[in-house]
Amino acid sequence: MTMSTFIRTLIEQEVLHRRRFLLAGAAGLGAMAVPGVFGKGRAMAATNDPALAWSYRDRATAYWNSVVSGGEAFAESLGKPKSALVNLINEGSSEKSLSDLKSFLAKTGGNCAIACDANDSPNARPVVEAVKAANAYVSTMWNKTDDLHPWDFGDNYVCHMTWSDVKPAEDTARILFEAMGGKGGVVHLGGIAANNPAIERLQGLKNALADFPEIELLDAQPADWDTTKAAALMSSYLTRYGDRITGVHCASDQMAYGVIEALLAEGIDDMPIVSYDGNPEAVKLVQDGKLLATVYTNPYWGGGILTSLAYHAAIGTFKPSEEPNEHREFYGPTVLITQEDAAEFSAKYIDAVPDYDWNDFWGPTNGQIQYN
Structure with a gap:
């Protein structure tokens, strides 16, 4: 197999997987979208109806596609279409990340809930400061500096999730x-x-x-x-x-x-x-x-739950400032996959779309983030 054929085959496999994943999501999680009803996998649409957005690198990779698919599944649990989740794609540029986010804040007048990977750690602070200034709500993933904490920004900086890698x-x-x-x-x-x-x-x-x-x-x-x-x-x-x-x-x-x-x-x-x-x-x-x-790292769950946390903070389901620190900064779940358990893992997480309760905010998390 030539170099180009190898990579082309992987790309084709990713495209087919994304299609299967999205179709399964439409048949599974999407079928549970019942506005106005709380229950497993469901959330109640709010009267102030904040706009939803995910700010991230790209959707060309399986990882980020899975993250945003989780966010879309949460949107569907509100009785909304997947398109209700706005994609703010930064293409690996911290400058574009901040610019697009500010434009979204201006367009929505701050009535929004955002999940965000700021692309690199230094960019997280201006992102959070822009959200705070607009009185909007943001959950962040992966990248932030150690001196940036949600509890220093009241309720607007809802939480940060990373993984203990x-x-x-x-x-x-x-x-x-x-x-x-x-x-x-x-x-x-x-x-x-x-x-x-x-x-x-x-x-x-x-x-x-x-x-x-x-x-x-x-x-x-x-x-x-x-x-x-x-x-x-x-x-x-x-x-x-x-x-x-x-x-x-x-x-x-x-x-x-x-x-x-x-x-x-x-x-x-x-x-x-x-x-x-x-x-x-x-x-x-x-x-x-x-x-x-x-x-x-279960990016699908991470993408959905961070969207859910930002949304529920925006509609007042809970006040982040009243939560303990371990609910503001926490580790996501990890699973080591070897040849011994790869088939079992694939059957559980890839061949089927897991059914998650988007109201169980911290269920699978792995404790409060620790700093050296």
């Missing part, structure tokens, strides 16, 4: 190192340098290295969560380090696809590789033995 990334690294026989050279492909998950996933790798003195970290560079950039970076690693590379640690599935592409171009199809995100194509690669492991 250090331990899961360390777990995947240990799986990788065992497959390498406890010795050799490893390279790391990371996300955007200022992204919290990129920082934590690299730290997980470094933590595992402390117990494997015969494994050398040859290089660690960002590939910005991008398949094409990852393919180019892996090609440069191969040129520089050659057969000294005996294992690859990827900070996301999307970058792992690029790594596999670059390796296939050199006739290498047996390199131990681990990744992160639990995308459907990556889970299939784990089942097929092309990846050793990946980590699922």
Whole structure:
């Protein structure tokens, strides 16, 4: 299989998965949309009817498509169409993220509920300040600085959810190192340098290295969560380090696809590789033995529950300022996926659309965020 054919096949698989996912959502969660009734998976549309929006990177990847599909499922639980959720796509630009959000705030007069990944950590503060100034409501995901806290902004900054990526990334690294026989050279492909998950996933790798003195970290560079950039970076690693590379640690599935592409171009199809995100194509690669492991963060639930939290704060179902800190900053769930359990995982989370209660705000969370 050529490089272009490999990536084209993965893209086609992602498109087919998204179609199946959305159709299943329409037949399942969408069928439960009953306005004015509270119950599992349902929420009551409010009289002030705040506009809904998700601000995020792109919808071309399975990860972000799943996040926004969760937000759309929540919108449907209010008896609204999926199109009621406005997509503010920043295309990896923090400037565009802030500009689009300010335009949305102006258009809605602040009568809105927003879920947002600010693209990088420094951008989270101006995003939150803009929302506060408009008396709107926002829940954030993944990226913020350690000194930015929801409780410093009253009710308008509803909550922040991230994932504790250090331990899961360390777990995947240990799986990788065992497959390498406890010795050799490893390279790391990371996300955007200022992204919290990129920082934590690299730290997980470094933590595992402390117990494997015969494994050398040859290089660690960002590939910005991008398949094409990852393919180019892996090609440069191969040129520089050659057969000294005996294992690859990827900070996301999307970058792992690029790594596999670059390796296939050199006739290498047996390199131990681990990744992160639990995308459907990556889970299939784990089942097929092309990846050793990946980590699922349940982006569908995360996308839906952050939309729900912002919405319910906006309509006054609860006051965020009256909640404990562990309900304002919290970790989302993670699941380590290996070849042993990939088929079971796929049946539960990929082949079927889980039925979530969007009023159970903190059910699957993993405790309050801790800072070093």
